[in-house]
Amino acid sequence: MNVLDQYVGCSDCMHECCVRDALDACFASWPNHSWVAFHCLNCDGVNRLEVRNGAIAEGYLDGAPAPCFIIKRRVRLDDFHIKAANNGISVRTLNLRWFIPQLSGGK
Ligand SMILES: [Zn+2]
Numbered sequence: 001m002n003v004l005d006q007y008v009g010c011s012d013c014m015h016e017c018c019v020r021d022a023l024d025a026c027f028a029s030w031p032n033h034s035w036v037a038f039h040c041l042n043c044d045g046v047n048r049l050e051v052r053n054g055a056i057a058e059g060y061l062d063g064a065p066a067p068c069f070i071i072k073r074r075v076r077l078d079d080f081h082i083k084a085a086n087n088g089i090s091v092r093t094l095n096l097r098w099f100i101p102q103l104s105g106g107k
Helices: 019-024
Strands: 007-009 014-017 026-030 036-041 046-052 054-064 067-078 080-085 088-093 098-103
Touching: 007 019, 007 026, 007 054, 019 026, 019 036, 019 098, 026 098, 046 067
Parallel strands: none
Antiparallel strands: 007 014, 026 036, 036 046, 046 054, 054 067, 080 088, 088 098
């Protein structure tokens, strides 16, 4: 199971894309929570994912002022490595690599 044959869905329009395409569309990360956000390729809606070593989870943020991540579905990924830094999250899997910057000034 890897980023090419596993899918995540958009919570707005239900469009599904493979995990690789979702990671390509990521524009923000929250390194201290291991969250990333991507724009749906179909409707441009914002979706959040939790990234961990060996897994990614679909979900959404709930609660204020300290939102927590409600997991809808967890997808196991082989050889999937996450490294959080103060300025973003790097993801490494297969021969692919992403760096998703922390959203500056936002939450
Ligand atoms: Zn969508």
